[in-house]
Amino acid sequence: MSKLEDRENRRRSTVGKIVGQTPMAAAGSGRRGRPKEDRELKKRISLSVLPSLYEDIQKIAYVQRKSTSEVVQEMMEDYRKRHIEELDEYDRL
Numbered sequence: 001m002s003k004l005e006d007r008e009n010r011r012r013s014t015v016g017k018i019v020g021q022t023p024m025a026a027a028g029s030g031r032r033g034r035p036k037e038d039r040e041l042k043k044r045i046s047l048s049v050l051p052s053l054y055e056d057i058q059k060i061a062y063v064q065r066k067s068t069s070e071v072v073q074e075m076m077e078d079y080r081k082r083h084i085e086e087l088d089e090y091d092r093l
Helices: 003-020 023-027 051-063 068-082 084-092
Strands: none
Touching: 051 068, 068 084
8 A cells, every 4th residue: 555545544534533423522521611591592684774874873882881783672672562562463363
């Protein structure tokens, strides 16, 4: 067997061991990091807004010491509270 073939065979066996492992086995006991909480995960979305509106929201967030995402989330929650009747009507459809 040539040196190239020998080296390739060693590489294949090493790569095969790594690829053949399950993610939990590769990570060890699987108990690393914080324990998972039973909470709703956030959804990432993309919005199109006027640049001047976005800049003003960023300024408001800065003054309130919040992230822009937190300010937008609060506005959306307020909107949902004001339109609960429409949500109820949708659920009846």
